[in-house]
Amino acid sequence: MAVPPYVRTLRAHIGHDLLLLPGVSAVVRDGDGRILLLRRGDNGRWSLPAGMVDPGEQPADAIVREIYEETGVVAEVDRVAGAATHPVEYPNGDRCEYLNVWFRCRAVGGAPRADGDESLAVGWFAPGDLPDLDEWAKLRIETAGSDDPQAWYAPAGEPAPRALTDPGAL
Template identity: 50%
Template sequence: MPASDYVVDLRAKVGTGLILFPTVTAVVFNDLGEVLLHQRSDNARWTLIAGIMDPGEQPADAVIREVEEETAVQVKIERLAGIALHDVTYTNGDQCQMVNSWFRCRAVSGEARVNDSESLQVGWFALDALPELNPYAHHRIQTALPEQAPAWFAEPGEGIIPGW
């Protein structure tokens, strides 16, 4: 899905300068314990389902919307798994800091498929057979694995992953 009107309007004002965005990520598990991933259309990398929240949207609503928009899978949120700030610079030079809240989710219906222009492929992966993922994606999966655990957050002065 192309950038929302909100993001387009912001970029018209600040160009490629730094913008802080609230974002969400879904770590979706099925009944086999597999995790739902998609291959991004902008860089061909595999990752978790994620997106920018819309103005006025609650994080829980945003994560449910993003999963359905990108994969046609409906989910139930089981818990907040973590929250962290991370930097992103897109190939066009747009600079962002994402305040990302990620959620452990359970697939409840729908057949996983490419459902919009953001994905090249969508699929379920066993945890011991994941495609190449960046360290941050691995971190979010690991912190979402326990069914009952407190949400992860970086301690004051700490980065999300040492050396990343």
């Protein structure tokens, strides 16, 4: 997976140590209500489109860019669905804590295709027929599908559920 130059420069100084990074992800639905998923190039798991916000980039612009780059689908943002931090350790040992903002989006064009790097496969899935997903993806799908216009967040003083805060549980 491509590492942005900004992060590559930071990693040159700190190695695999923890980085706090801004991230975005999206629950993209088509006209039939299906959810767009991709099989990740780094770990082979099915996931929602996601990525990092580049310096100077707004989160909504970042997720529209990431969706297209990873899946070939053109999407528009409907609303912010939630925000939370979550830990990730990559296969190469890099540790990150992402402050992730996720969005509810709708597909408006393009055609699903894998990029061969960040995505190995791309597909539309009915909500009742989803492949195995981690707890973060399940939370994002649930909150993005809610009719509540307020974005989800872990209330102050209350951690996210254990499965979401314990990296070993993912």
